[in-house]
Amino acid sequence: VRSDYNQKFGIPRQANLVDGLEQAIVIEPEFRNMDALRGITGFDYIWVIWGFSETSLDMDAEHVKWKPTVRPPRLGGDERMGVWATRSPYRPNSLGLSNVRIRRVELDGAMVDPDERKGMVSGELAVIIAGADMMNGTPVYDIKPYMPYSDSHPDARAGFTERSRDRFLQVDFPPSLLEMIDEEKRDGLIQTLRLDPRDAYNRKSAHTYGLSFSEYDIRFEVNGDTLSVTDVVTERSYE
Amino acid sequence: VRSDYNQKFGIPRQANLVDGLEQAIVIEPEFRNMDALRGITGFDYIWVIWGFSETSLDMDAEHVKWKPTVRPPRLGGDERMGVWATRSPYRPNSLGLSNVRIRRVELDGAMVDPDERKGMVSGELAVIIAGADMMNGTPVYDIKPYMPYSDSHPDARAGFTERSRDRFLQVDFPPSLLEMIDEEKRDGLIQTLRLDPRDAYNRKSAHTYGLSFSEYDIRFEVNGDTLSVTDVVTERSYE
Known part of the structure; x- marks a missing residue:
């Protein structure tokens, strides 16, 4: 598979949640x-x-x-x-x-x-x-x-996943940083961030995380329900 | 897997069609x-x-x-x-x-x-x-x-399978032969036979087929839309 997800970190935990990419x-x-x-x-x-x-x-x-x-x-x-x-x-x-x-x-x-x-x-x-x-x-x-x-079994019981705590984050992506991303990949990236890429049991406030996505390194923090992108660095090393 | 299907012949072509077994x-x-x-x-x-x-x-x-x-x-x-x-x-x-x-x-x-x-x-x-x-x-x-x-995607397009020619056969299972089958396996066997175990491209009338099911060898013929069980033999060899 060729995909924009370069590392485990940030990959949505279920297929089909990010349909744009x-x-x-x-x-x-x-x-x-x-x-x-x-x-x-x-x-x-x-x-x-x-x-x-x-x-x-x-x-x-x-x-x-x-x-x-x-x-x-x-x-x-x-x-x-x-x-x-x-x-x-x-x-x-x-x-x-x-x-x-x-x-x-x-x-x-x-x-x-x-x-x-x-x-x-x-x-x-x-x-x-x-x-x-x-x-x-x-x-x-x-x-x-x-x-x-x-x-297809739309009414199937879904075990513990019915008690799911999945929630979406608000994503604050400054326009000047968003402009650095390929236009066709912006929606997919924002959807990925909304799903909270962090491990469920390792979530720190005021900590800068880095997400490798396509040829970008996305730096962000999460405070409460808001994820703020703080920097975008273009990666070249993997090419 | 431990199952009553002893050979490829007779296995339903889709899971979930025979729910009784x-x-x-x-x-x-x-x-x-x-x-x-x-x-x-x-x-x-x-x-x-x-x-x-x-x-x-x-x-x-x-x-x-x-x-x-x-x-x-x-x-x-x-x-x-x-x-x-x-x-x-x-x-x-x-x-x-x-x-x-x-x-x-x-x-x-x-x-x-x-x-x-x-x-x-x-x-x-x-x-x-x-x-x-x-x-x-x-x-x-x-x-x-x-x-x-x-x-679950109940409305997904199903490609060529939408043109399916799957049909059910009438099953004529003489009571004297059906009695030879474990009571709890009868429904599953009849459902299996209704689905027509024969290869789609190798269907002969007036030919006796043998289906190995659980500890039984089921002999049958198919004429038109009717499958007639002609004999049931108890297999011991595989035990």
């Missing part, structure tokens, strides 16, 4: 066969099965190990739930599952119709999606169509 | 920690990520390979779609994804409350589910809670 599932060369994507744009959503890579987990070896319980951010970080009752990365098999919108298929950056074009292609073949909660560079193992007939 | 996700000994399941019974559904094992694919090596297109049973088997637009097993990574009801957690066959009991257990720990489309013995890699907030 697009990401790309780049198909490996040996699988760049247009036939394999025939029919996929007839679906609104796809499932992506991916791997929590080492870089998306904390580097501390103690934390990368499987843990029977985790502290879900939605419970404020002070209550423990079984890892299999959550989507935490610290699980026996570090598989991630995301439900994302499918926007289009691109060949070398140009839209292509997988129902018309056939066979192997030599250019970069990518499925463009939106709403993903995957870090840049995340390995994707499989994609599958979303079928409402079998996959 | 229960299956068991048996937790491997090293993960038999009740804490890891805390909170899971507060959900109605879970996601199961599993592997299409060799035995669930055709034995013919030519078929086990990845194929860019497949013939979805829902299209009557005479139209090809891209493998990533389907949930076919013949995909680069043979991962399966099923949405199943969670019924309860059992320790050595007795219901146990994972929110009360703590720590490692020595008995057989299993998550009892219903509606699974997995073969007996299928390896399970991960389970995750179903969250309607992010996972």
Whole structure:
């Protein structure tokens, strides 16, 4: 996956919360066969099965190990739930599952119709999606169509997530700083900030946090319900 | 997974179509920690990520390979779609994804409350589910809670599956043969037969098919829209 999220910090805790940003599932060369994507744009959503890579987990070896319980951010970080009752990365098999919108298929950056074009292609073949909660560079193992007939249960009980403390922050983004951000990425960035990128159990007032987003380093503080962006630095190192 | 489906033949092509049968996700000994399941019974559904094992694919090596297109049973088997637009097993990574009801957690066959009991257990720990489309013995890699907030899109476009030719068969099950089946498994078996276990592109009239279901071998014919069970043989060989 190619995405604007360069680090675990700041990634929305659920897919589909930030719909404004697009990401790309780049198909490996040996699988760049247009036939394999025939029919996929007839679906609104796809499932992506991916791997929590080492870089998306904390580097501390103690934390990368499987843990029977985790502290879900939605419970404020002070209550423990079984890892299999959550989507935490610290699980026996570090598989991630995301439900994302499918926007289009691109060949070398140009839209292509997988129902018309056939066979192997030599250019970069990518499925463009939106709403993903995957870090840049995340390995994707499989994609599958979303079928409402079998996959949608709007009235399903949602366990502890029904007691969710998720709330949105007010984002104070000074116009002079916002202008430094690519226009098409502003909404996605603001939505990401509104969701509060901080760990639920490590929230400090008057502390400057740094969020690596696309080619920017966003510096911010949170006081009460307001997140204030204090600086934007353009990163070049990762290019 | 422990299930009544002993072979690929006869497994419903979508999870949740046969709700009457229960299956068991048996937790491997090293993960038999009740804490890891805390909170899971507060959900109605879970996601199961599993592997299409060799035995669930055709034995013919030519078929086990990845194929860019497949013939979805829902299209009557005479139209090809891209493998990533389907949930076919013949995909680069043979991962399966099923949405199943969670019924309860059992320790050595007795219901146990994972929110009360703590720590490692020595008995057989299993998550009892219903509606699974997995073969007996299928390896399970991960389970995750179903969250309607992010996972449910009842109005999503469903691509080629909207043109589905799925239909139900009438099932003629002579009472003398039905009596041979465990009472609690009868509904599940009949639902399985109603969905037509035959390959979409290999349907013969006046041909006797055999379906291995639980400890039974079910012999049947299909003529028009009616499936007639002609014999039930009790299998012992797999025990």
